[in-house]
Amino acid sequence: xxLGEIRDILQCDLLTANNDISIIEVDTxxxxxxxxxxxxxxxxxxxxxxxxTNIQSVRTAIIADVKAIIYVRGxxxxxxxxxxxxxxxxxxxxxxxxxxxxxxLLRECGMKGVKY
Numbered sequence: 001x002x003l004g005e006i007r008d009i010l011q012c013d014l015l016t017a018n019n020d021i022s023i024i025e026v027d028t029x030x031x032x033x034x035x036x037x038x039x040x041x042x043x044x045x046x047x048x049x050x051x052x053t054n055i056q057s058v059r060t061a062i063i064a065d066v067k068a069i070i071y072v073r074g075x076x077x078x079x080x081x082x083x084x085x086x087x088x089x090x091x092x093x094x095x096x097x098x099x100x101x102x103x104x105l106l107r108e109c110g111m112k113g114v115k116y
Contacts, residue, residue, distance in 0.1 A: 001026060001109055003068055003091060006047070009105055012070060012093035015082050019068075019091035026067050029111050031103050035060040043114045049102050053077040058085045058092075068092070072099045 003021035007014060014021065030038050031049040035056055038048060044065035050057055053075045061069050068091040071077060076094055077085075085092045095102060103113075 001106075001111060003047075003093075005109075006070070006106070007093055009109060010070065010093075010095045010097055010102055012095045015077070015092045015094055016086045016090070018086065019089070021068070021091050021093075024067055024091065027111060029103065029106050029113055030064070030066065031099055031113070033099075038064050038066075041114050046114070047106075047111075049099060049106075051075050051099060053081060055081045055084060057081065058088070058090065061085070061090050062088055066090070070095060070102065072097060072102050 003024045026047040028043050028046040030046045033051050038060050042064045046066050048061050048066040048069045051072050053071050071094040074096040
């Protein structure tokens with residue numbers, strides 16, 4: 001599924017520039033507020049869904065080689081976090097939806113999770 005479609009479904013705001021989300025495709029979702037969980041089961045190319053908005057979320061995304069981050073519950077990262085994501089080419093979006101709803105909507109669209 002393309003990130004542009006996901007943005008529309010989840011009513012996300014794109015927080016980074018210079019990312020053509022209409023061509024970036026993902027098929028797997030990693031959803032957690034615990035960055036150690038994201039790192040424990042890496043799935044390169046996945047979409048990370050989290051409510052943790054500090055710079056560690058982007059550092060985790062870099063290490064785990066995820067394609068994009070969606071922040072949930074209306075939480076917004078600070079400018080330093082967005083700048084690091086932009087510098088590393090990681091699209092960052094934010095939605096007012098909760099993690100449960102985000103995961104449910106993505107599952108309905110055919111996205112899959114990671115098996116632990």
